[in-house]
Amino acid sequence: xxxxxxxxxxxxxxxxxxxxxxxxxxxxxxxxxxxxxxxxxxxxxxxxxxxxxxxxxxxxxxxxxxxxxxxxxxxxxxxxxxxxxxxxxxxxxxxxxxxxxxxxxxxxxxxxxxxxxxxxxxxxxxxxxxxxxxxxxxxxxxxxxxxxxxxxxxxxxxxxxxxxxxxxxxxxxxxxxxxxxxxxxxxxxxxxxxxxxxxxxxxxxxxxxxxxxxxxxxxxxxxxxxxxxxxxxxxxxxxxxxxxxxxxxxxxxxxxxxxxxxxxxxxxxxxxxxxxxxxxxxxxxxxxxx
Amino acid sequence: xxxxxxxxxxxxxxxxxxxxxxxxxxxxxxxxxxxxxxxxxxxxxxxxxxxxxxxxxxxxxxxx
Numbered sequence: 001x002x003x004x005x006x007x008x009x010x011x012x013x014x015x016x017x018x019x020x021x022x023x024x025x026x027x028x029x030x031x032x033x034x035x036x037x038x039x040x041x042x043x044x045x046x047x048x049x050x051x052x053x054x055x056x057x058x059x060x061x062x063x064x065x066x067x068x069x070x071x072x073x074x075x076x077x078x079x080x081x082x083x084x085x086x087x088x089x090x091x092x093x094x095x096x097x098x099x100x101x102x103x104x105x106x107x108x109x110x111x112x113x114x115x116x117x118x119x120x121x122x123x124x125x126x127x128x129x130x131x132x133x134x135x136x137x138x139x140x141x142x143x144x145x146x147x148x149x150x151x152x153x154x155x156x157x158x159x160x161x162x163x164x165x166x167x168x169x170x171x172x173x174x175x176x177x178x179x180x181x182x183x184x185x186x187x188x189x190x191x192x193x194x195x196x197x198x199x200x201x202x203x204x205x206x207x208x209x210x211x212x213x214x215x216x217x218x219x220x221x222x223x224x225x226x227x228x229x230x231x232x233x234x235x236x237x238x239x240x241x242x243x244x245x246x247x248x249x250x251x252x253x254x255x256x257x258x259x260x261x262x263x264x265x266x267x268x269x270x271x272x273x274x275x276x277x278x279x280x281x282x283x284x285x286x287x288x289x290x
Numbered sequence: 291x292x293x294x295x296x297x298x299x300x301x302x303x304x305x306x307x308x309x310x311x312x313x314x315x316x317x318x319x320x321x322x323x324x325x326x327x328x329x330x331x332x333x334x335x336x337x338x339x340x341x342x343x344x345x346x347x348x349x350x351x352x353x354x
Contacts, residue, residue: 153302154351179295186298190309198314199321206310 006282018279022261025268030078032267034094037075037102044068044105044204051200062203069105069212073220074250074266076102080114081262106216107185107209112178115171116162120221121262124236125228131165134158135221136228143226147217151210158213216250224255233260238286239273246270253290256280303353307344312336 006014044065051061078084079099085091099110116131123129125136134150134157137143150158159182166175185205192201222228224237237259242249251266254273258264260280264272273280273290280287298305316336319326326335347353 148354149352152352152354153347176292176295179299180291183295183298186306186309193310193313193317196313196317198310198317201310202314 004278006278009282011283014279014282018260018276018283021272021275021279022264024275025264025272026261028265028268030083030265030267033075033078033265034084034098037072037079037098040068040072040075041101041104044072047204048200051204052197058199058203061200062207065105065204066208066211069208070215070250072102072105073108073212073216074102075099076108076110076113077117077220078266079110080117083263083265105205105208106212107182107205109174109178109181111174112162112166112181115169115174116165119165119169121259123231124259125225125231129165131161132157132217132221132225133228134161135217136225137222138227140218143218143222144214147214147222150217151213158217219249219252220255223249224252224259234280234283234285239290241290256285256287260285301348303347304344307340307347308337311340311343315339 006017009017047056047061047065047068050056051058056064076099079095079102082095084095084098085093086095096110099114103110103113120130120132125133127133134155135143135146137146146157149155150161152158154160159178162178163175166172166178189201189206192198219242223240223242226238226240228236230236237256239254239256240252242253246253251269254269257269257273257276258266261272273287277287312333313336316332319332319335326332343353
């Protein structure tokens with residue numbers, strides 16, 4: 001690819017080359033995402049008896065639960081895009097199981113995440129229609145502060161933006177399900193707290209939920225779309241070099257490929273990116289940083 | 291059900307303060323073996339502190 005002169009090709013011809021590369025990576029069963037999704041959930045469950053029985057201290061449980069909550073979002077993200085199994089296929093149940101269980105440590109309802117994430121893809125960076133637009137900010141520190149503000153009760157972004165999106169889409173069923181999910185989460189925390197396990201509940205679920213939300217907003221919403229002022233297909237997402245590397249940024253350095261071809265499994269996006277990069281450059285994509 | 295959920299979220303900060311923060315503060319005080327002033331019980335301190343924080347969050351719409 002790198003030896004080929006792309007400057008003479010039309011956008012349509014470039015798009016065809018891009019699609020051919022994408023096709024090589026689509027359709028592979030994401031075993032690691034399935035294993036990681038279910039594994040992260042089971043590891044998080046295992047933390048409860050370990051902390052309750054003082055096998056590990058609460059602070060260590062907090063660190064582990066936070067990492068698991070953040071990691072768990074990625075398999076759920078694969079499920080949101082039907083990458084594990086398409087609707088109507090034999091393994092569809094597995095797609096749904098992974099989607100639902102992997103975000104339990106984050107206390108994030110899968111149906112809400114799926115419905116709003118699709119809107120994010122459809123309307124990336126649109127101030128009114130992109131439910132994640134509220135995470136945009138002038139710089140990294142402001143992005144962290146904005147993410148913290150987005151998890152406040154009456155914020156404009158975060159869950160309140162998701163509620164507005166679901167109402168606009170007429171998805172009251174998803175909204176009711178999400179409200180019930182959140183109420184159940186609160187009641188579980190209250191029950192644990194008033195039965196003498198508030199510190200454990202805070203360490204294993206409440207704090208990981210908040211830290212995880214901020215981390216995910218930063219690396220999945222803010223960083224790949226910054227400065228979030230363009231909505232065109234090749235301009236609304238960028239590749240970037242993350243201070244915490246590709247693993248620390250949850251693989252988001254190559255997010256531009258995900259937005260262009262959402263059905264490429266997460267772990268194949270770096271390879272797809274490097275294969276596609278000359279084409280993306282020719283298409284005017286924001287790939288100059290990586 | 292819908293009314294119960296709406297009420298829960300409308301008064302979310304206050305409900306959260308008394309439902310979770312109050313016992314959390316009390317249990318942190320006990321775990322740190324701190325003696326509260328004026329002979330107050332850890333749970334009383336938890337209820338007062340959580341109540342103040344929860345009321346502020348309820349009125350401002352944000353915790354921080």
